[in-house]
Amino acid sequence: MLLVIDIGNTTISLGAYDGDRLAASLRVATVLQKLPDEYASLLLHLLPLNGIDPKSVDKVAICSVVPPLTGAFEELCRKYFHAEPLTIGAGTRTGVKIRMDNPREVGADRIVNAAAAFQLYKTACIVVDLGTGTTFDTVSASGEFIGGAIAPGIGIAAEALTARTSMLPRIELQRPERAIGTSTVKAMQSGMVFGYTGLVESIVSRIQAELPSKALVIATGGYAGLLAAETGIFDAVAPDLTLYGLRLIYYMNRA
Known part of the structure; x- marks a missing residue:
């Protein structure tokens, strides 16, 4: 069994692959203060709840943008799964x-x-990852990563608005009924959801204009479902894209 781990700034996403089948996926909060044994305790409890025997895990791939936790997960993989992670x-x-x-x-x-994305679609792609940050990553038709754009994520934008103002409350990020909000909460939801939809559409349009031919646009990340419902700009929504990529790269390197 291959365990893939994507350590993000807000959430850690994990997937257990039985061959090429994603047998289970789960998410836990990113907490810098947690020690390897604490995360191990959490995983050893959650994996069986998702139908995975921890003893069956013998391979691990890790992708991390949180350096303090990278070593913690490498340590727990060696200690509790007896696997040398990639x-x-x-x-x-x-x-x-x-x-x-x-x-x-x-x-x-x-x-x-x-x-x-390139492995799945075999063509030029723009991957829009709607997570803590909103990233736009462009892959050419020949499989080259040629750059992209980075913007604040919708979640941290909403938190910053609340933190830096005296009167604005915390809100649930969901679609309002109308763009013209009839309450403070609805007005904030309109600005966040419809505003970020416009941001995504605008940046994707500008990237497409700089490419020699039209690229497929793929949404992933925790807020992909929310924003994909508001626009027709996405050709595909792939919530487990990173987990699939980790599996792909693991076998590419450990073949």
Whole structure:
């Protein structure tokens, strides 16, 4: 059984692959203060609840944008799963060429998403990852990662608005009935949901205009479902794209 782990700034997404089948997926909060044994205790409890015997895990792939937790998960994998994890980083084979000014500064999750998208669709792609940050990653028709754009995520934008104002409350990020909000909460929901839909549409349109031919647009990340319901700009919604990419890269490097 292959366990894939995507360590993000807000959420840690995990998937258990039985061959090429995603047998289980789960998410836990990212907490910098947790120790390896604490995360191990959590996983050893959650995996059986999702139908996975922890003893069946003998392979692990890790993608992390939170350096303090990278080592913690590598340690727990060795100690509790007796597996040497493959941690995606410089030198890891991914199947995509990185055409950036400084390839080492590109987040591992962005590379994993690009590799997964190109493997799945075999054409030029724009991957829009709607998570803590909103990233737009562009893959050419020949499988080259050529860059993209990064914006604040809708969740942290909503939190910043509440934190930096005296009168605005915390809100649930959901679609309002109308753009013209008839209460403060509805007005904030309109600004967040419809505003970020416009942001995504605008940046994707600008990226498409710079490409030689139209690229497929793929949505992933925790807020993909929310924003995909508001626009027809996405050709596909792939919530498990990063997990699929981790599996792909693991076998590419450990074959």
